[in-house]
Amino acid sequence: MQKSELKTPYFMIDEAKLIANLEIAKRLKELSGVKLVLALKCFSTWGVFDIIKPYLDGTTSSGPNEVKLGYETFGGETHAYSVGYSEDDVREVADICDKMIFNSQSQLAAHRHLVEGKASVGLRLNPGVSYAGQDLANPARRFSRLGVQADQLDPAVFETIDGVMFHMNCENKSADAFIGLLDAISDKFGTYLDQLQWVSLGGGVFFTWPGYELEKLAVALKAFSEKHGVQLYLEPGEAIITKTTDLVVTVVDIVENGMKTAIVDSATEAHRLDTLIYNEPASIAEACEQGEHTYVIGSCSCLAGDQFCVTSFEQPLEIGQRLHIMDSAGYTMVKLNWFNGLKMPSIYCRRQSGDIEKLNEFGYDDFKRSLSQWSVS
Ligand SMILES: Cc1ncc(COP(=O)(O)O)c(C=O)c1O
Structure with missing residues (x-):
């Protein structure tokens, strides 16, 4: 399959770039003894799990379907966590997970009996400190519901669990900043941790970032x-998949209203939602900062403010031209939706050999089925 034959929009996952990230993960494991479980909330495109599996220890999840997917398609250790489990959820996954982590002491008390003897039981604690650029993604934000606060902990709970999970980072590129949080956890919770078998330190540690102080x-x-005599885990998502994937789009129109807008056959609201949620402009591979020709890269959805970025090019853009929206894997394919009935991007993987393999493609039937399967009689 030639790249030029592929119909846009599509995602292209680059195996060589993925392996480069995974080699760093492998080195971190070798140097530290930490175990790494892939956070499926960030990336669940199981068609490439055969590439990832040899490097990581398993998966972690945020809802029952992710637990099932991790168990079925990845294997290794399957960690199950949810901010709020129903009894049905717990029953559904108790037999297939290795660790079940509850978000509160009340959830633990309500459901532990369903898991005991089947999986190792854990509790999420909120360390009250964090590293996050935006309040929306800050687990230690005011009134946070994520994990048990230190002053609400019943010390007796530690006699009834095997481990705890902390998640307090978002895209933390500084080893020193992470170590500061680790020290705070050790000071605050150290005597409790000494009683446990395992501690997960969550995700958000950007150890594959260029220049990251891995050692x-x-x-x-x-x-x-x-x-503390514990097996440590990290739950990387973004660090594994960062910079591996382009969302490839075509310019379908160019309009002008005080500024030129190139309209492409994709939309942030449907295909790259975090651009919108976090107001973080995308980067385009073909752009050039010093270029004389500046455009809004506009979405083809109906939402007035739906745009990928404002950026410049050396040459004027042309209708029919393809653009590569870089770093489009984490928290994108897991959030795709059918807003406006837009064409859903296909998903491909460029193998190290140069071959391109199709992982998914979608059509009108998928759109229709996502809306109703039966009509009222
Ligand atoms: C509990 C937990 N673990 C792991 C992750 C993965 O984080 P990242 O993709 O930033 O590494 C998240 C992200 O929100 C999370 O909430």
């Missing part, structure tokens, strides 16, 4: 795990 992180993780 420093590894030393700190190893010291923490030895100090």
Whole structure:
């Protein structure tokens, strides 16, 4: 399959770039003894799990379907976590997960009996400290519902659980900042942690970022795990998949109203939702900062403010031209939706050999089925 034959919009996952990230993950494991479970909330495109599996220890999840997917398609250790489990949810996954992590002491009390003897039981704690650029993504934000606050902990709970999970980072590129949080956790919860078998430190540690001080992180993780006598886990999502995938789109029109807008055959609201939610402009591979020709890269949805970015090019854009919206894997394919009945991007993987393999394509039937399967009689 040639790239030029592929119909846009589509995602292209690059195997070589994915393996480069995974090699860093492997080194972190070797240096620190940490186990790594892929956060399926970030990336669940199971068609490439055969590439990822040899490098990681398993998966972690945020809802029952992710638990099932991790168990079925990835294997290894299956961690099950949810902010709020119903009894049905717990029953559905108790037999297939290795660790079940509850978000509150009340959920633990209500459901532990369904898991005991089947999976290792854990509780999410909220350390009250965090590293996050935006309040929306800050687990330690005011009135946070994520995990048990230190002053609400019943110390007796630690006699009834095997491990705890903390998640307090979002795209943290600084080993020093992470170590600061680790020290705070050790000070605040250390005596409790000493009683446990495992501690998960969640995701958001951007250890694949260029220049990240990997050895420093590894030393700190190893010291923490030895100090408290626990097996440590991290739950990376974005760090594994970062910079591996382009969303490829075509310019379908160019309009002008004080500024030129190139309208492409995709939309942030449907295909790259975090651009909109976090107001973080996308980057275009063909753009050039110093270029003389500036455009809004506009979506083809009906939402007035739906745009990918404002950026410049050396040459004027042309209708029919393709653009590569970079770094489009994490928290994108898991959030695709059918808003406006737009064409859903296909998903491909460029293998290291150069071959292109199709992982998914969607059509009108998928759109229709997502809306109703039966009509009223
Ligand atoms: C509990 C938990 N673990 C892991 C992750 C993955 O984070 P990231 O993709 O930033 O590594 C998240 C993200 O929200 C999370 O909430």
